[in-house]
Amino acid sequence: MSAPSIPFNRPAIVGKELDYIQDAIERRQLSGDGYYTEQCQAWINRTTGSLASLLTHSCTAALEMAVILADVGPGDEVIMPSYTFVSTANAVVLRGGIPVFIDIRKDTLNMDENLVEAAITPKTKAIMTVHYAGVGSEMAALQRIADAHGLILIEDAAQALGSTYEDKSLGSLGHLAAVSFHETKNITCGEGGALLINDPAMIERAEIIREKGTNRKRFFRGQVDKYTWVDIGSSFLPGELNAAFLFGQLEKVADVTATRLADWNRYYETFAAYQIEGLRLPVVPTNCEHNGHLFYLLLPTETDRAEFIAHMKANGIMSPFHYVPLHSSPGGQRFARVHGSMALTDSLSERLVRLPLYFTLGQDVERVIEVASDFIAKLSSSQLS
Numbered sequence: 001m002s003a004p005s006i007p008f009n010r011p012a013i014v015g016k017e018l019d020y021i022q023d024a025i026e027r028r029q030l031s032g033d034g035y036y037t038e039q040c041q042a043w044i045n046r047t048t049g050s051l052a053s054l055l056t057h058s059c060t061a062a063l064e065m066a067v068i069l070a071d072v073g074p075g076d077e078v079i080m081p082s083y084t085f086v087s088t089a090n091a092v093v094l095r096g097g098i099p100v101f102i103d104i105r106k107d108t109l110n111m112d113e114n115l116v117e118a119a120i121t122p123k124t125k126a127i128m129t130v131h132y133a134g135v136g137s138e139m140a141a142l143q144r145i146a147d148a149h150g151l152i153l154i155e156d157a158a159q160a161l162g163s164t165y166e167d168k169s170l171g172s173l174g175h176l177a178a179v180s181f182h183e184t185k186n187i188t189c190g191e192g193g194a195l196l197i198n199d200p201a202m203i204e205r206a207e208i209i210r211e212k213g214t215n216r217k218r219f220f221r222g223q224v225d226k227y228t229w230v231d232i233g234s235s236f237l238p239g240e241l242n243a244a245f246l247f248g249q250l251e252k253v254a255d256v257t258a259t260r261l262a263d264w265n266r267y268y269e270t271f272a273a274y275q276i277e278g279l280r281l282p283v284v285p286t287n288c289e290h291n292g293h294l295f296y297l298l299l300p301t302e303t304d305r306a307e308f309i310a311h312m313k314a315n316g317i318m319s320p321f322h323y324v325p326l327h328s329s330p331g332g333q334r335f336a337r338v339h340g341s342m343a344l345t346d347s348l349s350e351r352l353v354r355l356p357l358y359f360t361l362g363q364d365v366e367r368v369i370e371v372a373s374d375f376i377a378k379l380s381s382s383q384l385s
């Protein structure tokens, strides 16, 4: 089968990535925590206003570290949406904890903050919210609930670098946050991530967990005369080549975001013109600014979605659906539990389809619009008939 002419995602060189990789090699440190890791972490702290950050080899790793830092142990519960990537839940299950899924909001598809309190039990340790499509969860309400019940608030900000909630960067609002630099994200180094730490009491332990449970960082800073095993941990850090590539991308975040937002807005204006029952576009609350990470359509039915995907594919355009809700997966049924109805998660997830969106999409955005509009116009005439 030939490759699609317009893929869903295409990674690109956007700045000095290759120069920085060359420079990292000349600096003769390819293992982690060298010059470029420091540059990336300083950039993240400066740009997001987070207290501290640690690069990791994935967002999955950062989530696993966050759950260790939240002291989640066997039988402890963590409230989260089911409409998320498997890593949000797996991080909890790996500690013997139980993900407790609640339904999402109809507008943003983020966890519904109004359902959190009823799901809290004496076993609840943390709340993990996901900023779907880089659009902020209702953080003020979540912070209030976490404070009132003494819970740790974790942001799964995998998709949300560069987005804000009430003018504050996503990732800087929970005790902890995890971002992703996977190839599909706005800013990438192939596989990569970062843990953002906003509670000063957690910084030193985070450094230890990331360095296989040793106090190696303190040793390098000259604070102890030898390093040793002091806590649980793993090897969560990336090598310098990835960090060097990542720094080249981070420096260009403004260009990347502006380009993606221009295409996102072009999609939005086009499809907003259709008045079709059951067709819906993304909603961005007025207190949020997003980073143009993902553009989706909600089609009237699951069958419409399957037909839309087939139509796009027949025209050489990849247009995938997104998460299969975790509560309906074999892993979710085995390791997690549900609190309350999942009606919105079920119905919205089966109608959602994503359109291609990447830095070098360029004029192909018009081709995607043309092919998608063909399908939507037919939907419209079938509703009239």
Ligand SMILES: Cc1ncc(COP(=O)(O)O)c(C=O)c1O
Pocket: 058, 059, 060, 061, 084, 085, 087, 088, 130, 156, 158, 159, 179, 180, 181, 182, 192, 193
């Ligand atoms: C919400 C969410 N969390 C976590 C991840 C995992 O990110 P990574 O691939 O960097 O481990 C993803 C990946 O797409 C995601 O969408």
